[in-house]
Amino acid sequence: MSQLANQHGAINLSQGFPNFPEDERLLQISERLIRENIHQYTPMAGLPSLMEKIAQQTEKQYNRKVNIATEMLITAGATQGVFTTINTFVSIDDEVIILDPSYDSYEPSVLVAGGKPVRLSLNNDYTPNFNRIEDAITSKTKMIVVNNPHNPTGRIWTEKDFEALETILDKHPQILILGDEVYEYITFTQPHISFNTREKLKHRTIVASSFGKSLHVTGWKVGYLIAPENLMYEMKKVHQFLVFSVNSFSQxxxxxxxxxxxxxxxxxxxxxxxxxxxxxxxxxxxxxxPCDGTYFQVVNYSSISTQNDVDFAKKLITDNGVAGIPISVFYNDATDRHMLRFCFAKTDETLIQAAEKLCKI
Structure with a gap:
């Protein structure tokens, strides 16, 4: 959709990246540091000073104390963290539950590991369906991927959601959780509940975070994982031979x-x-x-057109000059409920111009 938007000069609200300037303080820090002797390898697990700051923030935000030597890993973006996590613990024929609509890196990571993605649809209001989740669990289920706050829908899990998951997983102690929380600091009407705060689940959860999202520097590709020592020990073995260490300057x-x-x-x-x-x-x-968090707004266009969402999204670009993402592409079975995702991580001017075009439809 971004490519099509460029071809037609459309306003691009499709791909999830900000188009406004970075924090001036971060740019000033960067200008000063570029001349300093910081351009060689950092330690494999990450720059100690960065890891210490993350530990402080995690304790402040979630009241979780993290041992930076044994429970943290700096990654080349959260996507690399997701890949590393899945390819550490998922083996041939292991099953991984993924909740659709879902971010597109989960399934390929499972397939590379030789595992079997088990794609389950969320409810129509994009809340989790725990009956569906429990029914899908088998003796081969190795992991459940939970993206919260959720891309593409912008929904956030509630306390009751976590309690329901905990009740299910009490019966299945072998199942690990990958908590993709890259939008943890972009929440609105209700607070984000992190797996970092769940005492019943922390011992089996790997939490993935993203500075690209939290600091709106997506191109820097710096994220991090937090996990208990026994799990982190294994993930570092994969990380070492995947990237070894992450960009030193950004850290x-x-x-x-x-x-x-x-x-x-x-x-x-x-x-x-x-x-x-x-x-x-x-x-x-x-x-x-509803948009509880992330920088994505989902809209339903049923009162405008009966076209499938892919064709409607293309027509929106070519005829109306605005690019969005069809939600069906986030589903394994291409579920089409006439929904589009718009990214509002844009300048006010961009949003105003895009809305003027959308309101004329």
């Missing part, structure tokens, strides 16, 4: 930036953008779905 810059960044302000900034985008589309023919 140094982020480590300094964490002294001044306010993740609460990051969340408030995105909430302002969400509220602006929603207000601009209020009188359009699109129906706005």
């Amino acid at each position: 140094h810059a982020i480590a300094e930036h964490l002294d001044v960044v306010d993740f609460g302000e990051v969340s408030r900034m995105y909430q302002r953008k969400r509220d602006l985008f929603q207000s601009l589309l209020k009188n359009s023919r699109f129906e706005l779905m």
